[in-house]
Amino acid sequence: MTGYAPAEAARRSGFSLDTLRYYEKIGLLADVSRTSGGQRIFTDDDLGWLVLFRCLRDTGMPIAQMCRYAQLAREGEHTADERRELLKRHAVRVEEQMRLLQRQYDHLREKIRFYEQLPGSGSESG
């Protein structure tokens, strides 16, 4: 079992050191092992969790919900259904988010095209 120093875990996960400590403090990341002197050692398993958290954060899941998910996972196998449903509901929200983003991106492109077609006078709104 490879172990990673805090700085290395931060580098690999893309979270800052402070964020890793924060995630542990709020109970999102649990049972991070330590040296005899008290310094953290992150395992590949911890890194796996961090990759998941990165995915969920990037797709806009609130931290409270990630905590719920992590808590369920800690409770064991029998929560697998609930975890799956949690992820599926999140996926639906992400799909909506993607559609909205695409739609507003199209508006933005149209606005830009307007600027590019127009070497003369502009509209008032924008």
Added chain:
Amino acid sequence: MTGYAPAEAARRSGFSLDTLRYYEKIGLLADVSRTSGGQRIFTDDDLGWLVLFRCLRDTGMPIAQMCRYAQLAREGEHTADERRELLKRHAVRVEEQMRLLQRQYDHLREKIRFYEQLPGSGSESG
């Protein structure tokens, strides 16, 4: 020139009344006209701006940057190039955001598929 009461402008723009007042306070929305008694009347032009702000907010532009854009627009025609470039740079960031979102969405779907294929034991990370 049609005028809209604050509540109607809020409804049409999707921003709350407080947000409309806030946008005016920070100078994002300027020169909103008033009744003799001091109550706001939003014009179609104001609404046009609000639609643009909605687009920019939904695509993640910080308010400070929207203020910059609005300021440029107020300065007149000669800032059109700069405004266009501002929007184009933003569009690039939105494209990156869309790619990231798609990528993380794919990870999420994969995770869900994992749960669905698996009526037995699960992995540690997630």
Added chain:
DNA sequence: TTCCAACCTGGAGTGCGCTCCAGGTCAACC
């Protein structure tokens, strides 16, 4: 063994974008 960069803790502070509040005013209708 000494050094010093990396690490530790608890807790305060930050930035963003609103959101809420108290206390008062306006205006449309009865």
Added chain:
DNA sequence: GGTTGACCTGGAGCGCACTCCAGGTTGGAA
């Protein structure tokens, strides 16, 4: 003229997700 609901102001407060800090400890290299 009275009522009532929408509106006004300045300013405080909030929720989120970190981020920073002071003051102290650890541990690997020279």
